[in-house]
Amino acid sequence: MFYFDRPMWPTEEGKVPVRYRVDQGTPSDFEHWPLLPGNRGAVIRAEHMGIFTRGVMPGTSVQIQVSDEAESTATYRFTLAGLRSGLERLPCAT
Numbered sequence: 675m676f677y678f679d680r681p682m683w684p685t686e687e688g689k690v691p692v693r694y695r696v697d698q699g700t701p702s703d704f705e706h707w708p709l710l711p712g713n714r715g716a717v718i719r720a721e722h723m724g725i726f727t728r729g730v731m732p733g734t735s736v737q738i739q740v741s742d743e744a745e746s747t748a749t750y751r752f753t754l755a756g757l758r759s760g761l762e763r764l765p766c767a768t
Contacts, residue, residue: 678750681713682742690716691741694726696733704741716740727761730754 682690689706707716718726730736737751 675710675715675717676707676738676740677710677715678740678748680746680748682709682716682740682746682748683713683744684709685743692716692718693739694730695737695739696730697735699733701739702729731758 676692684690685706687706689708691704692707693702693704695701705719705722707718709716731754733754735751735753737749739747739749741747
């Protein structure tokens, strides 16, 4: 689940294009994530969660870019410090 600082306007299917980049690497392809009620967040598809997690594990930061039908783009950067140790504490991550 990912929350935005402003509403984003979905496609007819109720989704927004999202891509991410680890550190200064190559950006991922756009994926279409379903919007949450209120259009201020989206959810990664369950089948992509493992791919995303494995992809960001070696990095120190991740940049997430969200676009919408109003041709608005928002970019967010997050540190990945503590991600590995946090995941190791979760029983569901083993």
